[in-house]
Amino acid sequence: VVELALDMKNLKKLVAAMQKQATVRGPKTDRSGVALADVGANGEMALDYANFQLPLKREFFPQCEVIYGTGPDRNPVAKEPSTEPVIIFGARPCDAQSIDYLDKVMSDERSTDPYYQKRRDAAIIITLACDSPAATCFCTSLGGGPASTVGADVICFNLGTSLIFESVSAKGETFLKKNEKLFRTPTEKEVDTRKKLESDSEKKLSKIPVSGTPDSLKSKNDPAFWEALSETCLSCGACTYLCPTCHCFDFFEENVADGALKVRVHDACMFESFVKEASGHNPRANKRDRMRQRIMHKFSYTHDNFGKIFCVGCGRCIVNCPSTIDIRETVAKVNS
Numbered sequence: 001v002v003e004l005a006l007d008m009k010n011l012k013k014l015v016a017a018m019q020k021q022a023t024v025r026g027p028k029t030d031r032s033g034v035a036l037a038d039v040g041a042n043g044e045m046a047l048d049y050a051n052f053q054l055p056l057k058r059e060f061f062p063q064c065e066v067i068y069g070t071g072p073d074r075n076p077v078a079k080e081p082s083t084e085p086v087i088i089f090g091a092r093p094c095d096a097q098s099i100d101y102l103d104k105v106m107s108d109e110r111s112t113d114p115y116y117q118k119r120r121d122a123a124i125i126i127t128l129a130c131d132s133p134a135a136t137c138f139c140t141s142l143g144g145g146p147a148s149t150v151g152a153d154v155i156c157f158n159l160g161t162s163l164i165f166e167s168v169s170a171k172g173e174t175f176l177k178k179n180e181k182l183f184r185t186p187t188e189k190e191v192d193t194r195k196k197l198e199s200d201s202e203k204k205l206s207k208i209p210v211s212g213t214p215d216s217l218k219s220k221n222d223p224a225f226w227e228a229l230s231e232t233c234l235s236c237g238a239c240t241y242l243c244p245t246c247h248c249f250d251f252f253e254e255n256v257a258d259g260a261l262k263v264r265v266h267d268a269c270m271f272e273s274f275v276k277e278a279s280g281h282n283p284r285a286n287k288r289d290r291m292r293q294r295i296m297h298k299f300s301y302t303h304d305n306f307g308k309i310f311c312v313g314c315g316r317c318i319v320n321c322p323s324t325i326d327i328r329e330t331v332a333k334v335n336s
Ligand code: SF4
Pocket: 239, 242, 243, 244, 245, 298, 310, 311, 312, 313, 314, 315, 316, 317, 318, 327
């Protein structure tokens, strides 16, 4: 592991160096709070936020992307994503963990999603360890933590007047070595402060019992249980769109002036139309069954298929559900 320190006053110099190597995406203030965006030539970034409103998955699996287009000759032309290098700075550790999970879905020995994979291969993820987790964060219940390194290439700790950078992957180590002239060796005090930041943040996080959920779900077959859980759900899909691990998508075709486009868009199992068949039959016509599907997929099916519960405890679905449905309470009810 390469561990280096950077004086805060030199952060813009590091950004300038990174911008010579890649497109730099970082935390920028916007109307949603702080969001990942291209960092401008001035190197300005916001460093005070709990998490982004929108999940990191969108950097690799956009909400809407053209897969194929046709020219005037009507022949299909693949619209390949850019393979230009990208450095993503400031993602939170829970979001990096979600990318580690999505990697398992998007590529295995049978097939690879080339659109996702090309972006993944071109990216370096530098996470920013959490110093002020939100009241709705519960990553430590799911194997994560404010300084978890799963899915990251480099992890960075904000100590106020300086930053500590630690390599996680070989890609991250190469990145730090390439830029090592800008860094210095951390002082003992900085190493202690970095450890304290991690333990203080962990203490702020609520912990809920999750590990037994895959087994508990196997016996939750009473429709009345799911009816009660989904009673106030509006089927709006916010929980799935904003979830960093949800990955269902749909395609549609669109006619344009000089041909047609095939477009991939995120989809949501909480929508009434999600599995509606062309005949009009809908196997999950009521929200009771859709709620069950969402919870089963996250806490049981992915556990069976990938050995992971596909929730990283980011809390986005809690913050953004218009009906104040709290997944921590759902899990508690499943386990009661
Ligand atoms: S289920 Fe909710 S808390 Fe868990 S990862 Fe998805 S949005 Fe975050």
